[in-house]
Amino acid sequence: MMKLSDIRICVIGLGYVGLPLARLFSTKYPTVGFDLNGARVAALMQGHDSTLEVSDELLQEAISRNGLRCTSSLDDIRGCNFYVVAVPTPVDENNRPDLKPLKGASETVGRVISKGDVVVYESTVYPGVTEEECLPVVERVSGLIFNVDFFAGYSPERINPGDKKHTVETIKKVTSGSTPEIADLVDAVYGSVLLNGTHKAPSIKVAEASKIIENSQRDVNIAFINELAKIFNAMGIDTHDVIEAASSKWNFIKLNPGLVGGHCIGVDPYYLIEKAQVYGVLPRIMTNARRLNDGMGDYVACQTIKCMNKKGVPVKDARVLILGFTFKENCPDTRNTKVVDIVHTLQEYTNNIVIYDPWADPDRVRSEYGLEIKTVILSGAEGEVEESQKFHAVILAVAHDAFRDLDVRSLVVPGGVVYDVKGILPREAVDGRL
Numbered sequence: 001m002m003k004l005s006d007i008r009i010c011v012i013g014l015g016y017v018g019l020p021l022a023r024l025f026s027t028k029y030p031t032v033g034f035d036l037n038g039a040r041v042a043a044l045m046q047g048h049d050s051t052l053e054v055s056d057e058l059l060q061e062a063i064s065r066n067g068l069r070c071t072s073s074l075d076d077i078r079g080c081n082f083y084v085v086a087v088p089t090p091v092d093e094n095n096r097p098d099l100k101p102l103k104g105a106s107e108t109v110g111r112v113i114s115k116g117d118v119v120v121y122e123s124t125v126y127p128g129v130t131e132e133e134c135l136p137v138v139e140r141v142s143g144l145i146f147n148v149d150f151f152a153g154y155s156p157e158r159i160n161p162g163d164k165k166h167t168v169e170t171i172k173k174v175t176s177g178s179t180p181e182i183a184d185l186v187d188a189v190y191g192s193v194l195l196n197g198t199h200k201a202p203s204i205k206v207a208e209a210s211k212i213i214e215n216s217q218r219d220v221n222i223a224f225i226n227e228l229a230k231i232f233n234a235m236g237i238d239t240h241d242v243i244e245a246a247s248s249k250w251n252f253i254k255l256n257p258g259l260v261g262g263h264c265i266g267v268d269p270y271y272l273i274e275k276a277q278v279y280g281v282l283p284r285i286m287t288n289a290r291r292l293n294d295g296m297g298d299y300v301a302c303q304t305i306k307c308m309n310k311k312g313v314p315v316k317d318a319r320v321l322i323l324g325f326t327f328k329e330n331c332p333d334t335r336n337t338k339v340v341d342i343v344h345t346l347q348e349y350t351n352n353i354v355i356y357d358p359w360a361d362p363d364r365v366r367s368e369y370g371l372e373i374k375t376v377i378l379s380g381a382e383g384e385v386e387e388s389q390k391f392h393a394v395i396l397a398v399a400h401d402a403f404r405d406l407d408v409r410s411l412v413v414p415g416g417v418v419y420d421v422k423g424i425l426p427r428e429a430v431d432g433r434l
Contacts, residue, residue, distance in 0.1 A: 001181050002081060002116065004188060010034055010080035010112075012105050014044060014070060016263075016333065017122060017157040018086035020053050020168045024193050025084075026068035033070040034077050034108070044070040050361070052332055053161065078112045082189065083119040085109065085134075086157060088263065095270045095290075097126070099133055106134045110141025113150055120153040120186055124268050126212060126275035127205040130154050131178075146178070153177040153186035154204040156211030161262070162331030172196045176207035215268040216286055221253060222260055223289035226296055229257035229434050233303065239434065240423045256423060257434045259300070259338035259397065260293040261327035266336045297341025300434060304395055304419040305349070307432045311415055313392050315349045321391040321411060324398025325357040325365060325373055329422075332359045339397045340369050354391070358402055393417040399424045 007029045011022040014035040022033040035041050043050060047060040054062075062068040069076065077083075087101040102123055109119050119138060121130050135146045144150050155175045160166050175190050175198045177183030187200045201207040229239040239257055247254045260266050269286050276283045308315050327337040339355075346353055355365075355373050362373040390413045396403060399422040408418050409429050418425070420433035 001185060002118075004192060007082050007189060008080045009082045009084065009189075010077040011084045011086060012077075012108055013085065013087035013101075013123075014040060015086070015088065016051050016053055016161050017159045018084075019044065019049055019051070019059075020159060021084065021086060021122070021157075022068060022070075023054050023058060023062045024169050026062045026066040028193050029082075029189075031066070031068050032077050032080060033068065034072070034074075035070065036072060038072050041070045041072050050332070051161070053159070074108070074112055080112070081114070081117045083109050083113065083117065084122060085119065086122040089123045089125055089267075089271065090263070091267055091270045097271045097274050099125075099129065102129070102134060103137050106137035107141050110138040113138060113142050113144065115144065115149045118151045118153060118182060118185065120155055122155055122157040124156060124211050124215070124264065124271070125208055126271040127209045128275070130204050130208060151178050151182040152204070153182060154207045155186065155190055156207060156214075158211075158214075161333045162328060169193065170195050172199060174199050174201050174207050174210050176201040176204045178204060212268055212272045215265045216272055219260060219265045219269050219293060220285055220289040221255055222258070222265070223292045225255045226257045226260075226292055226434075230299065233432075233434075257296075258421060259296050259327075259341075261336045261338040262333065263335045266293070266327075266338070294338075294341075296434075297338040298345045300395065300397070300419070300421055301342045301345035303432055303434075304346075304393055304417060307417045307419060308393055311417060311431065313415060313417055317352060318350045318392035319352045319390070320346055320350060320354070321394045322353065322355045323357075323394065323396045323403050323406075323408075324400055325355050325360045325371075326398055326400075329399040330359065330401055332361060334360050334365055334368065340371070342395060342397060343371060357398065357400070359400060391416060393419065395419045395421065396425060397421050 009025045009029045009031045011018045012034045014033045022031050025031045047056050049059055085105045087105045089102060090098045092098045135152055139146055153176055155173055158171050173190050173194060175187040177186045183200060187198050191198045232239045232242055246252045269290055273283050273286055305315050325337060325339045326334050343353060357373055358375050360373050365371055365373045391411055392413055393416060394408055394411050404424055408425055412418060418430045420430040423433050
């Protein structure tokens with residue numbers, strides 16, 4: 001078995017997960033990052049990460065001091081012996097697991113892997129994908145035999161986009177391997193760069209399952225709070241007041257209602273739901289949680305329309321401003337954002353919708369969603385919104401720091417509506433909140 005001093009790492013997939021991991025590994029091991037997106041690779045080698053997960057300073061240090069290389073060429077990764085796969089695991093239009101990126105990455109590994117090498121998967125999957133779906137692809141392409149000629153591990157990613165506290169080097173990671181010896185090796189490699197160590201799972205399937213229930217548990221808990229919000233809104237009770245009161249008990253889990261998007265919580269449960277049904281189990285709680293959370297964008301739009309009707313504000317052709325489009329605050333990630341559902345419901349009544357988000361990439365939003373994003377709010381010569389540009393309704397959808405001190409009422413016409421999805425605006429400034 002190889003020694004730590006012999007490790008040469010290749011990280012396949014340089015997105016929100018792979019790049020921070022490659023940067024961290026480069027502090028101790030020769031590391032190459034591989035990605036099929038040539039433009040992404042070029043930008044990284046120039047020292048800038050558009051996801052903002054790795055600062056320009058850290059990235060440039062990794063390249064100049066630690067020798068990190070990013071590439072789209074297979075020839076550049078053939079000399080590696082420890083391959084880490086960190087590619088997306090999306091769902092299709094029917095919310096069924098889409099393993100094409102994972103199988104494509106496995107083919108890449110198969111083209112370059114040699115005898116004695118190790119491949120570790122980080123992508124979130126249902127239990128069994130690594131051994132039943134991915135490794136057979138590596139075997140087929142390479143002609144090598146799993147657990148004879150090459151070995152495998154699984155260490156689920158725990159990246160939280162935009163979170164500068166729980167970064168990859170500070171979190172505790174689960175590790176596993178296809179043999180006891182390989183489990184020890186994988187654990188040692190990760191443990192050598194992590195500040196808070198690892199948890200070595202007894203098998204790859206256990207490690208896979210541990211990851212997927214992390215996100216599924218949070219999805220179910222948020223669905224419960226969202227359902228409470230619907231109940232309390234119908235009763236005329238402020239949900240946030242209820243949560244604050246309940247939080248005074250020591251073991252109450254404090255969560256707030258909201259939109260559940262992104263590439264983890266809003267997607268991963270579908271993987272376990274799909275696999276459970278193969279075994280004859282219908283996961284009712286998870287399925288209902290997904291259905292409820294997926295419907296919250298439409299609910300927010302309808303609640304805003306309800307507020308407008310109560311105040312006598314015409315909904316048809318109304319000018320509406322939506323503050324925020326990313327799936328979470330202070331982060332440029334727009335993957336699976338549920339703000340788009342608010343937009344789609346409102347478009348049944350008006351086309352005069354302005355979306356303002358200083359974090360979102362307008363080109364990416366236009367390409368993925370067919371919507372236009374403004375990164376600078378409309379304003380008059382003195383920084384105030386001109387009367388002709390004011391809105392009949394404003395929806396604060398994302399809690400960006402830039403919105404917290406915004407005088408939202410100055411953006412609406414007299415008698416206009418402000419709806420606060422995140423509960424961060426002064427209570428006297430809003431007409432409704434989730």
